[in-house]
Amino acid sequence: MFPTPIQKTSLATQLLYRLGLPVAMLVWLLPIIAVALTSIRGGADLSTGNYWGLPTEWRLVENYTAVFSKTPLAAYIINSFLVTIPTVIGAVALACMAGFALGVYRFKLNLLVFFLFVGGNFVPFQILMVPVRDLSLRLGLYDSIAGLALFHIAFQSGFCTFFMRNFIRELPRELIEAARVEGASEIQIFFKVVLPLVRPAVAALAVLVFTFIWNDYFWATVLIQGNHAMPVTGGLKSLNGMWVAQWHLVSAGSIVAAMPPVLIFFLMQKHFIAGLTFGATKG
Known part of the structure; x- marks a missing residue:
């Protein structure tokens, strides 16, 4: 070992x-x-x-x-919650449905579709900066909380689907077949059989995505310009310009900005560890 x-x-x-x-x-x-x-x-x-x-x-x-x-830090934190929470809900929900489809059903292009989800994770996000910005302008989503949340959902769906598909694939197929024999529909199997079994994995994924999105700085500065929608990571940069040499205040803002993901992790620590070790003691 x-x-x-x-x-x-x-x-x-x-x-x-x-x-x-x-x-x-x-x-x-x-x-x-x-x-x-x-x-x-x-x-x-x-x-x-x-x-x-x-x-x-x-x-x-x-x-x-x-x-x-003396600063709009509270507004930046609220903006971060408005971006992060919908992203976690949307990305995890899409990942559970896509993971169910890829993990349970055996169709000809299953592996190819799965590789498309995985392959997106290997594309450097820096090269997507210009096309994503242009697309957000064409769709009228530039410099808005909704636009930033939608793009985060799209970018996180690949990793989340990869994560959930592997967990769902490890479930005993006998449980799903037994539910079908009992007359359960595919929607009932998804909500009443699969989701309760992978709840630790869903909790772990939610913590990971929350941390990723809350700490994002790149897309926050690429897709947001005004303070009305700026998340806290981008807002801290503006505080640096507001107080040229007052690093003690910038540091205090950084500590405050780091607290939500830390608190989420400690509150969900039990579920997070259970999700990461899900299936490790199989058999």
């Missing part, structure tokens, strides 16, 4: 693991720690070069209050 459990490796490997894991975690957390410290310090610390030391002036309440009272 690979990889070998750490308990079964040599003592030298176990020692290296125990020493290396905290160091790697600390290195990974350093940028987050720096942003967190900057978000609660005053501007004087930054001007004097105190980036890593403890703040000489603690401004936890002042900085986070200023972010909401």
Whole structure:
């Protein structure tokens, strides 16, 4: 079995693991720690070069209050929810239906259609910037929350279908055949047999898509221009221009913007892990 459990490796490997894991975690957390410290310090610390030391002036309440009272950050966060939630619902719903069709039915072009979904994930999204922008202008969807959400649904459907198809394909076919023998329609099989069985996978996929869309910066700046529809990732860029040297306020805004996906993950952690390990102990 690979990889070998750490308990079964040599003592030298176990020692290296125990020493290396905290160091790697600390290195990974350093940028987050720096942003967190900057978000609660005053501007004087930054001007004097105190980036890593403890703040000489603690401004936890002042900085986070200023972010909401002096900037449109709250509106940016609402825009992100208006884009992310419909995208999660739309992409996951389409993926469940497409995954059901590709995972349950055996038709001649099944594999070809599946490869079309998978192949879209290998296209670099940077080369789609100009045609997608032109298409959004022709459809009247440019610089709108609805347009950004629709394009996100389209872009995420390939990965989501790949994800759900593989889970649905692992379900015992005897359950589906038994439901057909009992006279259940295909719609009833989908809603009453398949969906309850893949609920952990749906929850895991929803968490992943929520995180992907919430953290998106590229399409937020390509398809949105005005503050009326700008998500929080693009809005933070405008805050940087609003406060030229006030990085403590920009850092506070970044911490606030990062909280929703973190909270979603911890609230859905049990379902997320169950979804990722779904079918791992089969048999």
